[in-house]
Amino acid sequence: MTPFKTKISRRNFLGASAAAAVAAPFVLRNTRANASSGEVNIFGWAGYVTPDMLSAFEKATGIRPKFTPYGTNDELLNQMRINNGGGFDLIWPTVDRVPNYVEFGLVQPIDEAKVKWDRAIASAVSGSARMGGVVNGKRYFVPLDWGTEALSFDKKQMPLTYGKASYGDLWQPDMTGKVTVRAHSALVGLGLWLEAEGKLPHPMRDSFKNEDIMRANYDVIIKEAIARRANIVQFWSNENEAQGAFRVNGAVIGQTWDSTGAALAKEGLPIGFIAPREGALAWMEGAAVPAGAVNIEQAYAFLNWMLTPEAGALYTNATSINSTAVGAADLLSPAAREFFAAAYPGDALQKLWWWPVQETWFVNRRNEYQDRFLAA
Missing domain, CATH: 3.40.190.10 (Periplasmic binding protein-like II)
Structure with a gap:
């Protein structure tokens, strides 16, 4: 929406x-x-x-x-x-x-x-x-x-098509050591996948409105993220790091900014960028x-x-x-x-998932869960 x-x-x-x-x-x-x-x-x-x-x-x-x-x-x-x-x-x-x-x-x-x-x-x-x-x-x-944060992918090793591509692709067992994500926004993408699968107690968007709801959702999300932590070959926090994950560290798929996919493609690398079915983070x-x-x-x-x-x-x-x-x-x-x-x-523009306002309390709690994920 x-x-x-x-x-x-x-x-x-x-x-x-x-x-x-x-x-x-x-x-x-x-x-x-x-x-x-x-x-x-x-x-x-x-x-x-x-x-x-x-x-x-x-x-x-x-x-x-x-x-x-x-x-x-x-x-x-x-x-x-x-x-x-x-x-x-x-x-x-x-x-x-x-x-x-x-x-x-x-x-x-x-x-x-x-x-x-x-x-x-x-x-x-x-x-x-x-x-x-x-x-x-x-x-x-x-x-x-x-712009958006969605899925950058290696067209040869991990081809994706619209309608099937999902944040869940990052977390599959065969993706061990092949994924790059930014820790705090990866938890949102994972949450959207879990929500679509009926595995969150509350809508993901409500996490930004109320701390109790946020913790209830994020407790589920962080458990899944830590269990699948081996999929992450590199965390990124800025553009250089995201691109480097594909260039030199073996990432074949990542939740990245659109700029990452576009820059790598301009270099001639076989990298595509596509919105997942849950909606690109806009x-x-x-x-x-x-x-x-x-x-x-x-x-x-x-x-x-x-x-x-x-x-x-x-x-x-x-x-x-x-x-x-x-x-x-x-x-x-x-x-x-x-x-x-x-x-x-297709309908990707109609399904964009716009970031809600991130108030200070949310950023503080978000960082707590992010740090747990990074330290796992």
Whole structure:
């Protein structure tokens, strides 16, 4: 079930491929004067913003962009907490985690008068409000892109077809030493498979609403995950690690981001990416303005530039992650179109499983179960 339109296509909503080194944890000391300048400091996902994009933005606006990469949502949140909301002018969180930043006073409300809303797909704007982008009646998030976590697979050793492919494929006995997953989201995928098999006490989505329900479900999930732990050849936490599992560590199937499958395929490896029958885990990302941002006008200039058809297409063609810019779909490369069609055939877009808001209590409990899985 999606919070967007019942019938979805790439045109009225939008998928992914990107890879890059992730920055190690660090403490950023902001040495800039407390005044606006002709630059914008962006803290975003590693591999998402290419040199070509930065060059195109500077050429279009005259603003000099400085880009710092991170690899995970937790890395972003932890760094912003260390900096007390300072050090950057624009960050790129997933919408379901935005309430965490609001809770700790790390972001400021979006000045909606500065956003060119007509450039953004309307269903993404309205949907993001319900998914965490609006907190206590104030908007803190502008949607820029969306993508999924689903199944990357070796077409020769583990061919998958839509309608049959399942999160359960990761956990079969013949997959010992052949699987790569991210620990915390693998538990969600495993939960969706168990739910479909009638083996969860409550709907998986209700785990995000109530701690007692969450624990009841996750106690079942973690038992299954630990029992099948031998299937995991490598855990991943960022894009580099996910791709490395296939390149050098022998993974033949994994629950990964769409960007992983797309990047490996671009290298010529026989890797496909497909939504499972339980529904691909879908996420939306976008711009938020930190509480301590200095170059405010430049931050809005960047997010508005990202919503132009040209920038959106440049982004999707480079990463295979879907832009929310109106008109970007008309400018995509044949390779980007082909990847999207192969990943989401049939009714896959109608079955996307959108991440619910992950409140702080949920993240804390989720990490407990994740650590048990990792340590098993």
